[in-house]
Amino acid sequence: MTKSDYRYIYIGYLIVVILTALWLNNKYKLSDTPQNTASLIANTSELLGLAIALTEIFILSRVTDRIKRSIENLQSYSDISNVSIFLSQTKDDLIGRKYGKAILRLEKVRDVYQESLPASELENTTSVHRINFDKLNSIISTLTMAENSFGNLPTTDLQEFVTFLTSFNETLTSLKMTFKNSIL
Structure with missing residues (x-):
């Protein structure tokens, strides 16, 4: 797979992270104040960034292995x-x-x-x-x-x-x- 094939995985990550954030918000009432809402958005962004970074690491290791071979x-x-x-x-x-x-x-x-x-x-x-x-x-x-x-x-x-x-x-x-x- 080329790198462009992975771009659709990010959409899945985005959906999973947003759904997780909404579920946590409904269950624990995390956004009852504007400060908590901002915190929830920041944490959601960090989770999404982490997921994207991990995907990039996996992509780079796969490409590196292919180059070595x-x-x-x-x-x-x-x-x-x-x-x-x-x-x-x-x-x-x-x-x-x-x-x-x-x-x-x-x-x-x-x-x-x-x-x-x-x-x-x-x-x-x-x-x-x-x-x-x-x-x-x-x-x-x-x-x-x-x-x-x-x-x-x-x-x-x-x-x-x-x-x-x-x-x-x-x-x-x-x-x-x-x-x-x-x-x-």
């Missing part, structure tokens, strides 16, 4: 946009058998991916994001072992890794669009 989504969108570049470079590193560079880039990709997702997605072992996260960890472990043993990976494994990174890039593109839509 949009900024977080913008940061995630920006981070995920950079990941596509890392994935392309990682594929080149794998083909060139530069495992050390590939490991560093994949760790960066994994970290950004983990930070961009809600914890519930990574806790759910059947979610696509959790499966991708586990596959990234598996590739990093395999590349680390290959680099430490100065061995080469079989071509089929490298092709499998490149295929996964290509499909993972498509997943990131859809995630990026989700963040973009939530920003707008």
Whole structure:
């Protein structure tokens, strides 16, 4: 809701406050003198002002929360946009058998991916994001072992890794669009 949608709430507040003031006046005869009438009007105005101020506070806190979420989504969108570049470079590193560079880039990709997702997605072992996260960890472990043993990976494994990174890039593109839509 935008701020202009709340303007009608003030009319309701006004009616409730006036009805409350009239009810109190009838029940307790608060306006039997001009001084008491002025006091009743002042108290009614204060109640209405308090109600309006509280509404404004609620509106501002809601707007502030929405702005914070949009900024977080913008940061995630920006981070995920950079990941596509890392994935392309990682594929080149794998083909060139530069495992050390590939490991560093994949760790960066994994970290950004983990930070961009809600914890519930990574806790759910059947979610696509959790499966991708586990596959990234598996590739990093395999590349680390290959680099430490100065061995080469079989071509089929490298092709499998490149295929996964290509499909993972498509997943990131859809995630990026989700963040973009939530920003707008």
